[in-house]
Amino acid sequence: MITETVNRCAGCGVLLQTEEKGKLGYIPAEAMDKEPLICQRCYRIKHYNESSSITLQQDDFLKLLGHVGQTKALVVKIVDIFDFEGSMISGLARFVGSNPVLLVVNKIDLLPKVTNANKIINWVQRRAKEENLKVVDIILCSAKKNIGFDRVITAVQEYRGNMDVYVVGATNVGKSTLINRLISDYSDLDSELTTSQYPGTTLDLVKIPLDDGKFIVDTPGIVHRHRLTEVVKKRDLARIMPDKPLKPMVFQLNEAQTLFFGALARFDFIKGEHQSFTCYTSNAVQIHRTKLERADALYEEHKGVMLAPPNLADLEELPKFVKHPLHIPKGKQMDVLISGLGWIRVNSIAGAELAVHAPKGIKVIAREALI
Numbered sequence: 001m002i003t004e005t006v007n008r009c010a011g012c013g014v015l016l017q018t019e020e021k022g023k024l025g026y027i028p029a030e031a032m033d034k035e036p037l038i039c040q041r042c043y044r045i046k047h048y049n050e051s052s053s054i055t056l057q058q059d060d061f062l063k064l065l066g067h068v069g070q071t072k073a074l075v076v077k078i079v080d081i082f083d084f085e086g087s088m089i090s091g092l093a094r095f096v097g098s099n100p101v102l103l104v105v106n107k108i109d110l111l112p113k114v115t116n117a118n119k120i121i122n123w124v125q126r127r128a129k130e131e132n133l134k135v136v137d138i139i140l141c142s143a144k145k146n147i148g149f150d151r152v153i154t155a156v157q158e159y160r161g162n163m164d165v166y167v168v169g170a171t172n173v174g175k176s177t178l179i180n181r182l183i184s185d186y187s188d189l190d191s192e193l194t195t196s197q198y199p200g201t202t203l204d205l206v207k208i209p210l211d212d213g214k215f216i217v218d219t220p221g222i223v224h225r226h227r228l229t230e231v232v233k234k235r236d237l238a239r240i241m242p243d244k245p246l247k248p249m250v251f252q253l254n255e256a257q258t259l260f261f262g263a264l265a266r267f268d269f270i271k272g273e274h275q276s277f278t279c280y281t282s283n284a285v286q287i288h289r290t291k292l293e294r295a296d297a298l299y300e301e302h303k304g305v306m307l308a309p310p311n312l313a314d315l316e317e318l319p320k321f322v323k324h325p326l327h328i329p330k331g332k333q334m335d336v337l338i339s340g341l342g343w344i345r346v347n348s349i350a351g352a353e354l355a356v357h358a359p360k361g362i363k364v365i366a367r368e369a370l371i
């Protein structure tokens, strides 16, 4: 059952109330006769770019999406190409039921300009298979930069038939941005959904009518605490999330050398032949190279100052580093993904022994190279 939209915010789906200022869903009584109805929080996000995100608990999220499996709908699952593994929802199949899933890989504008789209599609196909995700189709797009949108529109039309459409995914992958674009390209309606660079913007289901009486439904993102973007302070979010195409940085390293990504992560090349490592991270995160034997001391002396972000006070609140040993086999082209921060491509022919130090809980994996 989808709840009525009458008393809900058109931006984030929250139930509106005029009684308690400062509480969720508050709207000044005099704003109740304006159109569209927007809660004060959305108003502030839209007009002052204010950061006011609320994180939904996993249980609430599953409850919200629980009924998708019982209705007939097309499920559009959005994944962020910058954090593919971090933004995948595992166990999607459980609540999707027998409904078709269209996988939309968003934010492809962030990939370096020269990237070959077919290669990316093939890569996504293999990754989806490994994750046991059955999809009717895979589409690459950029909701923000309007790339690949014709394909999104045709695919949604083709696969939804006369069903509702649910747009689901992790927080911040661009669900609301994508629906806003669909609506403005599809119809004369204004696009009202609130979007922001902070995760946790959409709070409840928001249903938007389509021509045939069916709905496209925006949903709150599922929170994945294993993404760095969910644990850093708001002021650092803009620095770790790229907003322009990635400009990879190449480092030629000898064994026993280390790279620091601010004080957010540390990458040790422990053993292997001299080789190059390509870092796909936001330009605003400074990378420092040092000797492995110096790394602990350098961190202690410079964390939060030269090694930043985060600053010293914020670093205190970040979970302590945990070490992830990684083995890159001979002849494999692999990425080391640090969820939310980006990835390091290991251009190894001879193999490499590595270790990544990242805040406890942050997902670190080695995967087949994306680019």
Ligand SMILES: Nc1nc2c(ncn2[C@@H]2O[C@H](COP(=O)(O)OP(=O)(O)OP(=O)(O)O)[C@@H](O)[C@H]2O)c(=O)[nH]1
Pocket (backbone or CB within 6 Å): 106, 107, 108, 109, 110, 141, 142, 143, 144, 145, 169, 170, 171, 172, 173, 174, 175, 176, 177, 178, 194, 195, 196, 197, 198, 199, 200, 201, 202, 203, 219, 220, 221, 222, 242, 243, 244
């Ligand atoms: N570079 C890039 N950024 C995008 C793209 N689509 C969305 N964004 C940005 O990603 C951020 C999150 O977008 P939203 O649409 O609010 O994401 P959401 O999935 O609805 O997030 P929640 O409601 O928090 O779950 C915003 O800063 C968007 O501008 C894209 O195609 N490319």
Ligand SMILES: [Mg+2]
Pocket (backbone or CB within 6 Å): 175, 176, 177, 194, 195, 201, 202, 218, 219, 220, 221
């Ligand atoms: Mg949203």
